[in-house]
Amino acid sequence: TQAKPRQPDLKTSLPGPKTAEIMARDQATLSTSYMRPYPFVPDFGKGVWLTDVDGNTMLDFFAGIAVSTTGHAHPHVVQAVQRQIEKFTHVCLTDYPQEITTSLAERLVKHVERPGEKWRVFFSNSGAEAVEAAVKLARNHTGRQHIISTMGSFHGRTYGAITLTGSKTKYKRGFGPLLPAVSHVPYPNPFRPPLGSTPENCGQAVIDHIESLFVGILPADEVAAIIVEPMQGEGGYIVPPADFLPGLRALCDKHGIMLIFDEVQAGMGRTGKMFSFQHFDVQPDIITSAKGIASGMPLGALLAKESVMTWPVGSHGSTYGGNPVAAAASHATLDLLEGQVKHEGCGDSLMDNAAQVGDFILGELKGMQDEFPFIGDVRGRGLFIGIEFVKPDGSPDGALRDQASMMMFEKGLLNLDCGEAVIRISPPLILTREEAATGLDIMRGVFQELK
Ligand code: PMP
Numbered sequence: 001t002q003a004k005p006r007q008p009d010l011k012t013s014l015p016g017p018k019t020a021e022i023m024a025r026d027q028a029t030l031s032t033s034y035m036r037p038y039p040f041v042p043d044f045g046k047g048v049w050l051t052d053v054d055g056n057t058m059l060d061f062f063a064g065i066a067v068s069t070t071g072h073a074h075p076h077v078v079q080a081v082q083r084q085i086e087k088f089t090h091v092c093l094t095d096y097p098q099e100i101t102t103s104l105a106e107r108l109v110k111h112v113e114r115p116g117e118k119w120r121v122f123f124s125n126s127g128a129e130a131v132e133a134a135v136k137l138a139r140n141h142t143g144r145q146h147i148i149s150t151m152g153s154f155h156g157r158t159y160g161a162i163t164l165t166g167s168k169t170k171y172k173r174g175f176g177p178l179l180p181a182v183s184h185v186p187y188p189n190p191f192r193p194p195l196g197s198t199p200e201n202c203g204q205a206v207i208d209h210i211e212s213l214f215v216g217i218l219p220a221d222e223v224a225a226i227i228v229e230p231m232q233g234e235g236g237y238i239v240p241p242a243d244f245l246p247g248l249r250a251l252c253d254k255h256g257i258m259l260i261f262d263e264v265q266a267g268m269g270r271t272g273k274m275f276s277f278q279h280f281d282v283q284p285d286i287i288t289s290a291k292g293i294a295s296g297m298p299l300g301a302l303l304a305k306e307s308v309m310t311w312p313v314g315s316h317g318s319t320y321g322g323n324p325v326a327a328a329a330s331h332a333t334l335d336l337l338e339g340q341v342k343h344e345g346c347g348d349s350l351m352d353n354a355a356q357v358g359d360f361i362l363g364e365l366k367g368m369q370d371e372f373p374f375i376g377d378v379r380g381r382g383l384f385i386g387i388e389f390v391k392p393d394g395s396p397d398g399a400l401r402d403q404a405s406m407m408m409f410e411k412g413l414l415n416l417d418c419g420e421a422v423i424r425i426s427p428p429l430i431l432t433r434e435e436a437a438t439g440l441d442i443m444r445g446v447f448q449e450l451k
Pocket of ligand 1: 229
């Protein structure tokens with residue numbers, strides 16, 4: 001049996017002496033750009049639990065930012081990594097094929113290919129690199145330059161990726177000049193509909209807005225791609241209306257534009273389907289993936305239709321991308337996500353578990369909204385859930401969110417903010433209903449104190 005988070009006396013012991021000592025050294029030597037939302041220094045993890053260097057065990061609703069899909073130190077993943085390390089750690093996929101990455105690519109494309117349609121894979125080490133590759137591929141394939149991205153989006157921190165990223169000016173201030181030929185359009189957030197629209201028609205309003213740019217501002221035949229998160233992550237865990245992505249598809253088809261879905265955060269089973277766009281009737285041209293793909297080993301992937309992946313031999317590559325140890329972890333992750341290997345207490349597959357436990361959490365949180373009026377919105381799919389804090393006038397309450405986040409931590413729940421006033425729930429997909437209930441109890445206790 002696993003330790004439960006220590007509560008409610010945890011607060012008095014935070015930060016513990018070892019935590020304080022390591023945090024001081026961290027502050028003294030590591031980059032000034034790192035954020036530290038609360039004092040936590042992990043020592044080891046098991047399943048959905050992380051124990052800090054002072055022995056406090058916390059419930060992990062953070063999962064290394066939606067990465068640790070299979071939880072911490074999953075025996076099936078550990079064994080796969082160990083087996084591969086004993087064979088070889090690296091040979092460079094740019095030059096030599098390796099069965100472990102070939103079979104991983106074959107496995108990944110099975111999740112997106114439709115009858116008569118073939119896909120290919122390029123492997124990177126991270127989400128940002130997959131996004132860079134997607135932009136390069138779209139430009140190379142179309143011979144066009146312009147990229148349209150969305151406001152509130154996050155696509156990474158490399159130059160191309162921060163240019164596409166549409167949230168927080170601090171990501172860009174002082175770093176310019178950025179990539180030329182990038183525009184941003186609103187994201188259809190049904191809770192805060194843009195462009196004077198309604199929750200119902202906000203998707204169409206954004207599509208109409210893009211069409212209006214094509215008349216007089218931006219020639220559509222110079223647009224290489226539209227990149228969009230099918231469910232927006234860092235921007236606030238937002239699910240767009242059902243007609244938005246199919247509408248974008250039709251727009252792209254009309255103008256010969258590549259449709260790129262950035263699945264780095266919402267993909268790999270988190271929403272209850274392998275990719276979050278699969279909740280809608282739509283097919284992109286290019287997909288970027290990373291984070292949950294290898295349970296925390298560094299791996300990113302660019303998936304593209306064969307008809308689109310036309311860049312010449314040697315035109316793009318990576319020394320470490322598709323590293324075989326990361327690929328081994330990814331195979332093991334897929335075994336659990338697809339249900340070829342079962343995780344006790346998680347039904348047929350981790351994807352099914354994410355759907356079911358996610359529905360349970362969503363239902364419980366929605367049930368709390370009447371009691372706690374500062375919970376303005378509860379939204380998401382599967383274990384991709386956002387709670388938006390609002391002021392009495394309905395505007396976002398970032399200060400209350402920050403306070404709630406710290407209080408949850410003090411009661412033993414690791415959590416992470418996103419958007420302007422949102423706490424995200426992005427736990428490992430092995431979370432059971434009982435563990436979810438433990439997290440919800442902590443949340444309810446915090447909400448009661450805040451009332
Ligand atoms: N795209 C999305 C949707 C993301 O959420 C992130 C990371 N938060 C990235 C890209 C960048 O990934 P990485 O940090 O692995 O470069």
